[in-house]
Amino acid sequence: MSLDINEIKHIAALSKLGLSEKELKHYGEQLSAVLSYIDQLTEVDTQKVETSTRLGESYNVWAQDKPVVWEEDGREIALDQALGIKDGQVKVPRVLE
Amino acid sequence: MNLNQLTIKEARKMLDKKTISAVELTKACLVRIKATDKKLQALITLCEKTALAQAKAADARLAKGEKGSLLGIPYLAKDNLLTKGIKTTSASKMLENYVAPYNATVIAKLNEAGAVLLGKTNLDEFAHGASTENSAFFTTKNPWDTTRVPGGSSGGSAAAVAADFCLFALGSDTGGSIRQPASFCSVVGFKPSYGRVSRHGLMSMTSSTDVIGPITKTVEDTALVLEAIAGLDSYDSTTAKIKVDNYRKNIVKDIKGLKVALPKECFGPELSPEVKQIMDQAIAELKKLGAKVSEISLPHIKYGVPVYYIVTPSELSSNLARLDGLRYGYRAKTTKGESLNDVYLKNRGEGFGPEAKRRIMLGTYALSAGYYDAYYKKAQSVRILISQELNQSLEKYDVIVTPTSPHTAFKIGAQKDPLQMYLEDIFTTTPSLAGLPAVSVPAGFIEGLPIGIQIIGAKFNESGVLQVAHNFETVTEWHKAKAKI
Numbered sequence: 001m002s003l004d005i006n007e008i009k010h011i012a013a014l015s016k017l018g019l020s021e022k023e024l025k026h027y028g029e030q031l032s033a034v035l036s037y038i039d040q041l042t043e044v045d046t047q048k049v050e051t052s053t054r055l056g057e058s059y060n061v062w063a064q065d066k067p068v069v070w071e072e073d074g075r076e077i078a079l080d081q082a083l084g085i086k087d088g089q090v091k092v093p094r095v096l097e
Numbered sequence: 098m099n100l101n102q103l104t105i106k107e108a109r110k111m112l113d114k115k116t117i118s119a120v121e122l123t124k125a126c127l128v129r130i131k132a133t134d135k136k137l138q139a140l141i142t143l144c145e146k147t148a149l150a151q152a153k154a155a156d157a158r159l160a161k162g163e164k165g166s167l168l169g170i171p172y173l174a175k176d177n178l179l180t181k182g183i184k185t186t187s188a189s190k191m192l193e194n195y196v197a198p199y200n201a202t203v204i205a206k207l208n209e210a211g212a213v214l215l216g217k218t219n220l221d222e223f224a225h226g227a228s229t230e231n232s233a234f235f236t237t238k239n240p241w242d243t244t245r246v247p248g249g250s251s252g253g254s255a256a257a258v259a260a261d262f263c264l265f266a267l268g269s270d271t272g273g274s275i276r277q278p279a280s281f282c283s284v285v286g287f288k289p290s291y292g293r294v295s296r297h298g299l300m301s302m303t304s305s306t307d308v309i310g311p312i313t314k315t316v317e318d319t320a321l322v323l324e325a326i327a328g329l330d331s332y333d334s335t336t337a338k339i340k341v342d343n344y345r346k347n348i349v350k351d352i353k354g355l356k357v358a359l360p361k362e363c364f365g366p367e368l369s370p371e372v373k374q375i376m377d378q379a380i381a382e383l384k385k386l387g388a389k390v391s392e393i394s395l396p397h398i399k400y401g402v403p404v405y406y407i408v409t410p411s412e413l414s415s416n417l418a419r420l421d422g423l424r425y426g427y428r429a430k431t432t433k434g435e436s437l438n439d440v441y442l443k444n445r446g447e448g449f450g451p452e453a454k455r456r457i458m459l460g461t462y463a464l465s466a467g468y469y470d471a472y473y474k475k476a477q478s479v480r481i482l483i484s485q486e487l488n489q490s491l492e493k494y495d496v497i498v499t500p501t502s503p504h505t506a507f508k509i510g511a512q513k514d515p516l517q518m519y520l521e522d523i524f525t526t527t528p529s530l531a532g533l534p535a536v537s538v539p540a541g542f543i544e545g546l547p548i549g550i551q552i553i554g555a556k557f558n559e560s561g562v563l564q565v566a567h568n569f570e571t572v573t574e575w576h577k578a579k580a581k582i
Contacts, residue, residue, distance in 0.1 A: 003462075008458075011458045011461055011462045011465070012458060014461045014465060015414065015445075015454075015457045015458050015461040016418075016421070016438075016441040016442060016445050017442065017445050017446050017449070017454055017457060017458065018439075018441075018442030018443050018445065018446030018447075019446055019454070023454075027451075027454065027455055027458060030455060030514075030515050030516075031455065031458060031459055031462070033514075033515075033516055034406065034455075034459060034515065034516050034519070035459075035462075037403060037406075037516055037519075038403045038406060038407060038472070038476075040400070040403055041400060041403050041404065041407075041475050041476060041479055042475070044397070044400060044475075044478075044479050044482065046475060046478035046479060046482070049478040049481050049482060050481075051474065051477065051478055051481070053481045061334035061335075063331065063334070070198075070199075071199075073181075073182070074181060074198045074199050075198070077181070077182060077196055077197070077198040078198035080196065081195060081196060081198070081424075081425040082424055082425055083422075083423075083424065083425060083426075083428050090424050092423045092424060093423070093431050093435075093440060095435075095436065095437035095440055
């Protein structure tokens with residue numbers, strides 16, 4: 001599997017990664033090589049595999065929808081991580097067009 | 098012998114007899130770290146003040162006559178585990194200044210047990226890698242040869258235990274990230290069954306295979322740490338309701354008549370004669386201990402790496418979508434008039450390192466319209482075949498034994514091709530995909546560089562895996578050798 005430059009641009013856009021032309025070319029080549037290696041999976045017969053097979057044992061683990069009060073210092077640390085705070089609210093860049 | 102060189106078991110005796118204090122033990126570790134970490138670069142953050150405060154608190158508890166297997170024992174944690182009030186970076190520029198607002202369940206459990214957190218260890222960014230070279234900050238060096246990698250992604254934790262910076266460390270393992278560095282550094286690295294240990298507070302990579310586990314100096318110490326961190330957690334609905342065994346009690350049982358399987362696919366011509374010889378020696382020891390060794394065939398095991406490199410990127414591309422630099426994390430310089438999309442592209446394009454970008458793109462591609470069936474669904478189908486094959490074998494045999502890694506630690510900078518790096522996981526991905534417990538134990542040296550064997554057991558048979566590992570360790574001396582650093 002080889003990805004052309006338009007495909008890699010499309011993947012980068014879907015991934016929300018801003019990449020330079022040089023990076024696009026570089027990652028395009030590397031990802032093509034990885035995908036070619038992964039293509040060996042086509043030789044495995046998976047027709048009979050029940051894809052609804054569950055790998056884990058848990059099934060629908062329910063919990064009460066009750067809020068848990070955070071410790072005050074934890075709440076403060078969480079807010080300290082915000083890149084901007086105004087009037088006790090997290091402030092983000094203006095992004096609406 | 099310096100106190101930092103002790104095993105947990107040895108330190109426990111001395112702490113309980115009051116021949117040493119937790120503060121003395123912690124200070125010995127801090128002295129060692131400060132003297133040696135310039136060479137190794139195993140730590141991202143050192144928590145000297147809080148460590149000494151925790152050690153004092155542990156001494157107070159000991160003075161009151163309290164008992165506890167980890168009370169006063171100093172440890173290090175991989176920097177993708179959330180530690181309240183302490184920087185938790187995942188070795189990424191994206192979270193370079195991020196301070197965790199709460200503790201991961203494992204950290205909370207260790208706090209309660211009275212263990213002393215010395216600091217946070219280096220890893221490949223977001224645990225993507227097998228060498229720590231993908232850390233956004235620096236590459237950790239292997240204590241056995243500082244021109245070589247310690248393995249990864251838990252390379253900082255493995256190097257730190259090998260260099261006696263601490264008595265044990267925590268790592269995380271998604272496809273080999275505890276076992277492979279343990280093999281490269283000559284320490285014990287254990288990946289529990291998926292769901293055995295809570296993932297709450299572990300930065301998610303591949304949510305369907307991520308597990309937290311101990312890296313220790315002996316198998317017995319692993320059993321001890323596992324008992325403390327395992328169990329059901331209401332914050333992680335994938336944790337198992339199955340009872341946590343008394344692992345220490347089980348490991349001392351002999352292995353006479355135990356059935357050991359060797360998959361011939363892991364002993365092919367690609368294994369170097371030196372590694373083959375190490376494996377032959379190890380298998381001879383297991384036979385001497387009374388184990389019944391048989392060769393088996395696992396025809397789908399060779400698809401482990403290609404399956405893993407679809408499943409993992411798919412899950413992590415979704416998990417890392419939360420990091421956009423809007424509310425917290427890395428934010429690029431914005432100029433007026435930029436759209437929301439422009440802001441995302443810049444923050445993520447500048448904040449993530451090359452391997453994270455490759456994996457995000459690979460996963461996004463595998464999940465995108467038109468390719469989902471060909472890649473993601475196909476990989477999940479082959480994953481089911483791999484799991485069934487392993488599970489069926491483990492109904493007939495007690496454990497499966499393979500090399501942990503195909504070779505010893507490689508030179509820093511030697512693996513430039515991402516695909517070559519992915520093949521590092523060749524023996525470790527399949528137990529991860531099936532959620533099985535697996536351990537790497539020191540099994541010898543090739544030209545002065547350590548290598549381990551991997552022991553895999555049926556799901557939730559941690560006891561069986563550690564029992565074989567402990568028996569092997571008691572008749573070998575490899576784990577006693579110390580790196581000269």
